[in-house]
Amino acid sequence: MQSIDIKATDGFLIKACWYSPTTPNERVVVISAATGVRQEFYGPFASHLADLGYTVYTYDYRGIGKSSPKKLKGFDATMRDWASKDFKGITEYIHAQHPSFSKFMIGHSVGGIFMGLSDAYQAYDGFITVAAQHGYWKHFDFHYKPLVLSLFHVILPTFNKLYGYFPSHYVNLGEPLPYGVAKDWRILITHPNSIMELAAMSENHYADISQPFLSISIDDDLMAPKKAVDRFAESIIRNASVKRVHVNPKDHDTKSIGHINFFRKKFSDSLWKIPIEWLESFPK
Numbered sequence: 001m002q003s004i005d006i007k008a009t010d011g012f013l014i015k016a017c018w019y020s021p022t023t024p025n026e027r028v029v030v031i032s033a034a035t036g037v038r039q040e041f042y043g044p045f046a047s048h049l050a051d052l053g054y055t056v057y058t059y060d061y062r063g064i065g066k067s068s069p070k071k072l073k074g075f076d077a078t079m080r081d082w083a084s085k086d087f088k089g090i091t092e093y094i095h096a097q098h099p100s101f102s103k104f105m106i107g108h109s110v111g112g113i114f115m116g117l118s119d120a121y122q123a124y125d126g127f128i129t130v131a132a133q134h135g136y137w138k139h140f141d142f143h144y145k146p147l148v149l150s151l152f153h154v155i156l157p158t159f160n161k162l163y164g165y166f167p168s169h170y171v172n173l174g175e176p177l178p179y180g181v182a183k184d185w186r187i188l189i190t191h192p193n194s195i196m197e198l199a200a201m202s203e204n205h206y207a208d209i210s211q212p213f214l215s216i217s218i219d220d221d222l223m224a225p226k227k228a229v230d231r232f233a234e235s236i237i238r239n240a241s242v243k244r245v246h247v248n249p250k251d252h253d254t255k256s257i258g259h260i261n262f263f264r265k266k267f268s269d270s271l272w273k274i275p276i277e278w279l280e281s282f283p284k
Contacts, residue, residue, distance in 0.1 A: 032112065033059075035173075037108070037260070057094060073165055087118065102282065152185075210240055219249060221257070
């Protein structure tokens with residue numbers, strides 16, 4: 001693994017990691033993280049793919065992990081920037097470095113829903129998403145709704161205004177988030193149009209996405225229930241060639257997977273086979 005800097009489309013330096021295989025299979029994978037999750041979390045999965053011949057890139061969005069400034073207060077960043085500047089910049093970089101390679105994106109949660117906010121989607125031969133959902137709160141399970149409503153209607157806007165950023169680690173939701181990112185996250189959850197509302201504020205290419213698409217949901221994922229993942233797959237990326245896979249933890253000899261744990265190394269011989277087998281199904 002090699003740490004590298006990649007320029008976003010506006011020149012901002014994104015901290016990324018390049019996993020170079022010993023014997024490249026001429027396929028490159030970009031891993032886009034969930035909200036508030038550092039790229040290091042995906043390291044074991046990226047290394048596993050590299051062992052299989054894939055060239056893999058992980059990266060931290062601006063304001064997250066190694067791409068974060070010393071002080072988040074006053075730092076200008078939105079989720080729309082993550083899509084139209086950071087992800088697009090990463091895409092342009094890998095296209096320049098590996099012009100003849102097949103290209104795939106693996107997106108986790110929000111990292112799997114923003115590919116339509118720029119024209120970067122055109123560079124990819126296929127997409128894999130894990131827990132990528134239509135985030136509107138009414139799609140959540142009944143017993144989880146009060147917590148979601150209190151978080152996004154009270155806690156997030158209050159903390160965001162008080163601190164000038166959202167200290168999400170205070171409520172066990174990962175890395176602190178820039179003010180604008182937190183505002184966009186709130187829109188995803190509280191607005192009936194969710195990601196399409198952000199698209200209306202930036203670019204909307206979702207109807208143009210027609211590539212093969214593997215959409216994975218987890219049965220005990222409170223943040224991306226099956227209903228919400230189905231809604232994203234059926235209505236947002238409706239013109240893509242979507243394969244839906246719903247995972248029950250019991251089928252993989254584990255009690256729980258939740259929203260985050262799909263990418264943990266302990267699932268290398270079980271859950272990880274799902275995206276890998278899908279990738280391997282593409283003609284070489």
